[in-house]
Amino acid sequence: MKVVNLVMLVVVVCAILLPFEEVKSTLPHLKSKRQLISYLLMAWVLIYELRVLVLITMVRRTANPEAEFAFSSDRKTPLGRLFAGLSSWEKRFWLYALMIKVPAREAFEGVNHFGSGKQNGNASAWLGWAIVNLVPTPIIHILLHQKSPLAAGLSTLACLMSSLWLWAEYRAATVRPISLDMKFLYLRYGLTTNCKIDRGSILSVKAVTYLDSLHGVRRYAGFGSPNVLLKLKSGEELAIGVDEPTQFIKSLMGNLHAFS
Secondary structure: OHHHHHHHHHHHHHHHHOOHHHHHHHOOOOOOHHHHHHHHHHHHHHHHHHHHHHHHHHHOOOOOHHHHHOOOOOOOOHHHHHHHHHHHHHHHHHHHHHOOOOOOHHHOOOOEEEOOOOHHHHHHHHHHHHHHHHOOHHHHHHHHHOOOHHHHHHHHHHHHHHHHHHHHHHHHHHHOOEEEOOOEEEEEEOOOEEEEEEHHHEEEEEEOOOOOOOOOOEEEOOOOOOOEEEEEOOOOEEEEOOOOHHHHHHHHHHOHHHHO
16 A cells, blocks of 8 residues: 555656646546646545455454554654544444444453443434434435536535444444453543553542533543543543443442552
């Protein structure tokens, strides 16, 4: 893929630097250099996405598909971590949008696993918005097609992709667990949140409700509502939503004294 990226970069640079008359003599249907560059960029994106889909197809039948494209958070530069995180998010999106057989919770890293899809209707809300977004798409397409077929096509594509993203979030909310082992707490919410917290850094944990004030607290609950508050030794507070908050707190507190 690095070779393909390098070749496509050289092609795009050549298209920018070469006189358009020489390119037009070879490709007479082109109207401008801007059109040529846009075609090349679209081809570049298409090649990349095809590669991602091939990778997802290859790993989706494994016990834990996510582990096949997990990246290390110990990258040297923030930019490297950012691109690696975006790449993992994209693969996770296609994985949960297209997978047929979902992995068991036990396949994920950790010993004790807790869901987050049922708390306050988290998963069902993602599914509901996916349906609401998809239902009017044919009507909008017909209305826009009378004015501009291109606008209608782009609008329909945007609606389909956004509904697919909401569907993937729903699948992730029902599958990806919050997990514990002797050393770490693994927070997994939807497609984006995937972090690991050292249990030794947790100062306290308590149950909360929607009546509690959680201003300035980082939330992890999706469309649900936080029901557990974690306070770290650094002073940071995390409000998370768990399907079984009582059992989760009991499991987390079970060995918490060992880290103090």
